[in-house]
Amino acid sequence: MYKNSDRFLTSFNRIEKMLRDLLINKKDASFSKAVKILKNSNALIKQYSDDLLEFAELRNAIVHNKIDMTYAIAEPHDEIVEKIETIEKELSAPKYVIPTFQKYVYCFQNTDELSKPLKVIHEKKLSKFPIYEGKTYQGLLTQKGITNWLASMEQREEQLKSSYQIKDVLPFENEENSRFIAEDTAIYEAVDLFKEHTSKGRRLEALLITKHGNPSERLLGIITAWDILEIS
Known part of the structure; x- marks a missing residue:
């Protein structure tokens, strides 16, 4: 059974890869920087930019405060994990006006x-x-x-x-x-x-x-x- 921190980090890493793929230049930009750049040209990222920036802070709290490979001090709530997974799905398969x-x-x-x-x-x-x-x-x-x-x-x-x-x-x-x-x-x-x-x-x-x-x-x-x- 995966812990919430594991699910969160997995989804976060997938989103980070999608953001880097979308960047034409500055592919080495941090997650937060990538969000700030892309929200000017991508409506979906703009819609979720505040959430994504908060996720970046939570990710840092989890990774930097991890005591060992099996224990993380910061465990995200269920609704946070569900939200980041939902955003990941939308970014990987955005809905179009047709159909x-x-x-x-x-x-x-x-x-x-x-x-x-x-x-x-x-x-x-x-x-x-x-x-x-x-x-x-x-x-x-x-x-x-x-x-x-x-x-x-x-x-x-x-x-x-x-x-x-x-x-x-x-x-x-x-x-x-x-x-x-x-x-x-x-x-x-x-x-x-x-x-x-x-x-x-x-x-x-x-x-x-x-x-x-x-x-x-x-x-x-x-x-x-x-x-x-x-x-x-």
Whole structure:
């Protein structure tokens, strides 16, 4: 039966090797230094950087205070061991946006009547729709954009007609409310994209997933701000 210190050190050493493999330069950097370097370019390491730095301190306490090969003064708690092993698994096999967020995405042409997405909003309780002109992406239609459009109609005292098309509403959307990403994007990279937009005062409504992140490719899935709240 392995002791907690043995399990912890085994997992720590495996993570340390992964960090060194990720470093392009400074492969002789310490564990803590490697974490501080890599968190600027790796979303998963950034997510767990505080934990990893604490693990480095605990590792030093175990190794430097070991009396002999069979006894360590510092024995990590079960939850610490479980946590480092979980992080090790995530680093060795990170989760990607596909298949996690693979789903059918309701799309429309900009010449479609507005009644079509409104019907989906009512029946499916969905509120974000990629809009195309042929195969060219035009923007993301949302409930907020529709509300802005309705408010402008009210101000102009115009009467609503059943023949309004999506292209009449799309100008009322924020042009930067969506972004395309590749199917092999790590989930925490997707989380970072939402956080990055928020920090700049811009709301990202959805990430649209295609094979290579090209807007002209077939949509494989969609990630909304609500999805991100469930993971982060």
